[in-house]
Amino acid sequence: MKQNYEKTAAELLAEHGVTQERGLTAQEASSRLELYGPNAFEKEKKTKLIVKILAQLKDVSVIILLIAAVLSLTMAIIEWEGLHSLIEPLVVFAVIVMNVILAVTQERSAENALEALGNLSSPVCRVLRDGSVGECDPKRLVPGDIILLKTGDLVPADARLLRSESLAVDESSLTGESVPAEKDADAQLEGDIPLGDRANMVFSGCLVTAGNAVAIVTETGMQTQIGKIARFLTETKQKKTPLQVRLDKVGKIISGIAVMSAIVLFVVSLIQNGGVLTMDMIIVAITLAVAAVPETLSLIVTLILTQGAKKMAAKNALIRQMQSVETLGSTSVICSDKTGTLTMNKMTVKRLWVYGAEPVPEDADFDGQKMRFLEQLALACTATVGRDDDGNEKIIGDPTETAIVTLAKAKGIDYEHLGDRYEKVGEVPFSSSRKMMTAVVRRPEGGYLVLTKGAFDRIPFDRSDKNVLYELEQMHDSFASDALRVITLAGKVVDTLPENLEEVESGLTFYGFVGIIDPPRPEAKAAIARAKAAGIRTIMITGDHAATAGAIARELGIITANEGIITGQELQKLSDEKFAEVIEFYSVYARVSPEDKIRIVKAWQTRGEVVAMTGDGVNDAPALKAADVGVAMGKNGTEVAKSAAKMILMDDKFSTIIEAVAEGRNIFSNIRKLVYFLLVCNISEIIVMLFAQFMSGEGWGLPLTPLMLLIINVLGDGIPGMALAKEESDKRIMNRKPIARNESFFGGGLMEVIIRQTFVFAIVTLAAYYVGLHVEMGGVAPTIEAAQTMAFLVTGWTSILHVLTVRSRKSIVFYHVKDNPRLYISCAVMLVLLGGLAGLAAIPAVGEALEMSALSGWQWLIVVALTLAPTIVAEYGKFWDYIRSRNAERTRVR
Numbered sequence: 080m081k082q083n084y085e086k087t088a089a090e091l092l093a094e095h096g097v098t099q100e101r102g103l104t105a106q107e108a109s110s111r112l113e114l115y116g117p118n119a120f121e122k123e124k125k126t127k128l129i130v131k132i133l134a135q136l137k138d139v140s141v142i143i144l145l146i147a148a149v150l151s152l153t154m155a156i157i158e159w160e161g162l163h164s165l166i167e168p169l170v171v172f173a174v175i176v177m178n179v180i181l182a183v184t185q186e187r188s189a190e191n192a193l194e195a196l197g198n199l200s201s202p203v204c205r206v207l208r209d210g211s212v213g214e215c216d217p218k219r220l221v222p223g224d225i226i227l228l229k230t231g232d233l234v235p236a237d238a239r240l241l242r243s244e245s246l247a248v249d250e251s252s253l254t255g256e257s258v259p260a261e262k263d264a265d266a267q268l269e270g271d272i273p274l275g276d277r278a279n280m281v282f283s284g285c286l287v288t289a290g291n292a293v294a295i296v297t298e299t300g301m302q303t304q305i306g307k308i309a310r311f312l313t314e315t316k317q318k319k320t321p322l323q324v325r326l327d328k329v330g331k332i333i334s335g336i337a338v339m340s341a342i343v344l345f346v347v348s349l350i351q352n353g354g355v356l357t358m359d360m361i362i363v364a365i366t367l368a369v370a371a372v373p374e375t376l377s378l379i380v381t382l383i384l385t386q387g388a389k390k391m392a393a394k395n396a397l398i399r400q401m402q403s404v405e406t407l408g409s410t411s412v413i414c415s416d417k418t419g420t421l422t423m424n425k426m427t428v429k430r431l432w433v434y435g436a437e438p439v440p441e442d443a444d445f446d447g448q449k450m451r452f453l454e455q456l457a458l459a460c461t462a463t464v465g466r467d468d469d470g471n472e473k474i475i476g477d478p479t480e481t482a483i484v485t486l487a488k489a490k491g492i493d494y495e496h497l498g499d500r501y502e503k504v505g506e507v508p509f510s511s512s513r514k515m516m517t518a519v520v521r522r523p524e525g526g527y528l529v530l531t532k533g534a535f536d537r538i539p540f541d542r543s544d545k546n547v548l549y550e551l552e553q554m555h556d557s558f559a560s561d562a563l564r565v566i567t568l569a570g571k572v573v574d575t576l577p578e579n580l581e582e583v584e585s586g587l588t589f590y591g592f593v594g595i596i597d598p599p600r601p602e603a604k605a606a607i608a609r610a611k612a613a614g615i616r617t618i619m620i621t622g623d624h625a626a627t628a629g630a631i632a633r634e635l636g637i638i639t640a641n642e643g644i645i646t647g648q649e650l651q652k653l654s655d656e657k658f659a660e661v662i663e664f665y666s667v668y669a670r671v672s673p674e675d676k677i678r679i680v681k682a683w684q685t686r687g688e689v690v691a692m693t694g695d696g697v698n699d700a701p702a703l704k705a706a707d708v709g710v711a712m713g714k715n716g717t718e719v720a721k722s723a724a725k726m727i728l729m730d731d732k733f734s735t736i737i738e739a740v741a742e743g744r745n746i747f748s749n750i751r752k753l754v755y756f757l758l759v760c761n762i763s764e765i766i767v768m769l770f771a772q773f774m775s776g777e778g779w780g781l782p783l784t785p786l787m788l789l790i791i792n793v794l795g796d797g798i799p800g801m802a803l804a805k806e807e808s809d810k811r812i813m814n815r816k817p818i819a820r821n822e823s824f825f826g827g828g829l830m831e832v833i834i835r836q837t838f839v840f841a842i843v844t845l846a847a848y849y850v851g852l853h854v855e856m857g858g859v860a861p862t863i864e865a866a867q868t869m870a871f872l873v874t875g876w877t878s879i880l881h882v883l884t885v886r887s888r889k890s891i892v893f894y895h896v897k898d899n900p901r902l903y904i905s906c907a908v909m910l911v912l913l914g915g916l917a918g919l920a921a922i923p924a925v926g927e928a929l930e931m932s933a934l935s936g937w938q939w940l941i942v943v944a945l946t947l948a949p950t951i952v953a954e955y956g957k958f959w960d961y962i963r964s965r966n967a968e969r970t971r972v973r
């Protein structure tokens with residue numbers, strides 16, 4: 080059987096029952112969709128729940144717990160005293176189950192979040208159906224569809240080319256070949272030809288790097304070449320981010336300390352016991368290790384990162400690489416395209432000037448001369464008139480051109496049928512590097528009309544008469560300083576066309592200008608100010624003229640004092656070293672090409688800045704890759720740019736970048752809170768246990784039984800810690816400097832606070848134990864059970880209250896419950912649960928099982944007082960911090 084690449088275009092069209100002019104009918108397309116299914120990969124089967132649970136059992140702390148459970152079960156059986164001996168092993172098992180449930184559900188929710196993010200970024204493709212071109216979800220493509228491809232597109236399905244113009248496709252995802260493959264609709268191929276050489280075919284998932292084409296879809300979904308590979312691809316795991324790696328290290332250090340302390344505890348108790356080993360010693364040591372190992376740390380960090388990515392997505396910033404979630408928080412320079420990101424990209428012609436007449440606003444009455452000029456300008460456009468989803472007329476193409484075409488149509492020019500009189504015979508396409516384009520049309524009266532439109536300073540029109548040139552420049556600057564983007568039209572009439580079409584772009588005559596307004600986005604100015612307050616410099620990059628760019632930069636507040644404007648030409652004259660020296664001075668880059676962007680990124684980076692760079696075109700890809708955070712436009716960006724970027728702006732707005740930065744900072748601060756929280760709780764437990772062991776000569780026993788440690792581990796540390804992931808930081812986070820790349824989790828005085836609180840925690844627990852052990856109160860004789868119960872309550876409760884302390888550098892008095900209701904609810908529930916357990920100890924059977932005893936009123940009072948102490952100390956610290964920072968601010972203002 081003949082392969083698709085061996086068939087001629089006509090054969091394929093006939094085989095699929097379709098014509099190149101009309102495409103499929105909507106009806107036929109939907110019935111084929113039923114038959115072939117959607118053009119998408121089959122969903123990969125999710126890992127089974129049981130597999131996930133088993134994976135958890137490999138976790139070190141779970142293994143330690145399992146050993147503890149087995150040991151305590153063995154001991155219960157050896158020293159059988161009735162059913163209640165089973166309580167301890169049962170609780171240990173319950174803790175294991177809870178740990179696994181927590182881990183699996185959190186992992187699930189992280190996965191779901193990632194999957195949902197993946198679904199958000201779906202591209203569109205252009206398809207011909209019922210004779211008109213429309214945009215369509217690639218999933219709905221069927222074999223036989225006629226698709227249109229242009230530079231920057233993602234090929235939506237495997238297809239045979241019908242027509243192509245200098246088409247090149249990056250097929251590296253399929254063939255590994257990094258150089259784009261040149262394609263040709265007319266290539267005739269026969270025999271067994273490898274994928275990479277099938278020049279008349281394009282393949283799903285590949286990127287169009289140049290040219291344009293029309294093609295007929297031959298395969299969709301799993302039948303495509305990439306679909307066949309996808310079958311063998313295993314799930315692509317998100318790599319750990321540098322932050323996660325660093326945190327894992329912190330986790331390992333704490334775990335190390337925990338295990339070491341457990342060993343010390345064990346050895347000391349062994350020595351004190353005269354070398355006689357008891358099962359109890361082993362269990363205590365093991366439980367301490369389990370309780371003090373921050374096993375929830377990496378779990379909650381993953382949760383914080385995915386939650387953060389989800390929140391960013393809700394604000395229209397789509398993260399393609401988890402890593403950028405954290406890089407965003409450190410961003411110190413944002414280089415942003417002007418057109419479409421800082422401005423609306425809704426272009427409207429505002430003014431028109433034909434050489435020899437006066438400039439007129441767009442709503443004036445146009446005389447014959449102006450109409451002729453407008454018609455010629457329209458002839459030089461490549462935008463097409465199509466339909467949107469609702470069947471309304473829509474001009475598809477570059478916004479600059481849609482502005483021109485819209486005006487032409489409004490003035491009564493029949494744009495769609497201009498070609499009937501002036502047949503288009505050639506075109507030199509627009510590129511952001513050349514900043515101009517040329518159309519050649521055949522004149523009805525004979526000869527060819529060459530029309531070049533583009534940037535005033537790039538078009539090679541005749542500049543010999545200096546007086547005329549001066550007049551043109553004056554007029555150009557008067558347009559540009561009103562923030563108008565100026566499109567120049569020049570042209571000539573020739574009898575014959577040169578072999579190489581680009582050669583017609585010479586000896587042109589200047590015809591006139593249009594001035595196009597592209598208003599700044601309303602929210603951009605505030606976002607730039609917010610960035611500035613946050614210590615982030617905004618740099619504007621544009622292909623527009625310096626005067627136009629400057630006017631808009633001033634409107635937006637990018638230029639406020641004497642920051643400079645530099646043009647691409649001036650930039651090219653600077654050496655890399657010189658440029659890095661003077662870069663601070665420039666806030667606006669005008670008339671630059673995408674190739675210059677990479678220099679801007681690199682120069683800022685050599686100054687140690689963390690650079691975000693936006694981009695939309697194919698040529699932007701290298702700069703997007705080089706930037707610390709490459710940001711692609713979701714609406715107007717090409718697929719090439721999106722695939723090179725680390726973040727996609729779904730709404731193309733500059734302000735969205737700032738939102739994402741704020742979220743990135745929030746994430747870092749949440750992680751710091753988490754470290755603060757877990758460290759204090761876990762290390763203070765270690766201190767308490769070790770101290771008590773050394774005091775055993777004074778008649779001290781264990782302040783916390785293994786059972787208590789485990790209960791606290793889940794109810795007091797684990798669950799409240801989870802609620803921290805949802806924490807929203809206070810507004811002041813955007814008034815601080817960007818987070819340094821390698822900023823320690825303990826910076827800014829956090830280490831001191833952690834140490835202080837850890838000791839306070841240890842002291843109050845030991846005090847509770849001491850009081851319970853030695854002080855007779857309210858007629859209740861001191862017992863070791865009462866002492867342990869008191870220590871249990873104080874440890875558990877203080878750690879729950881601690882969550883509230885770590886939330887913010889602000890005093891808890893200023894918190895609002897509505898900021899994070901989940902946190903308050905889970906804290907309240909856990910407080911009641913722990914208190915309830917101790918209360919139930921009044922029932923003898925329960926008390927015996929939990930190894931607790933009922934407390935007297937006085938004892939409860941002491942417990943409450945001791946529980947509040949660490950919070951009061953922390954508040955006192957916060958108060959002094961506040962005073963200090965206020966004083967610092969005052970001196971700065973002076």
Ligand code: ADP
Binds near residue numbers: 516532622
């Ligand atoms: P930007 O960075 O603002 O998108 P471009 O590189 O796209 O800038 O455009 C730069 C200049 O090229 C514009 O100021 C204008 O003079 C010219 N230009 C832009 N679009 C077109 C077009 N479709 N046809 C002709 N000239 C254009």
Ligand code: MG
Binds near residue numbers: 418622
């Ligand atoms: Mg542009």
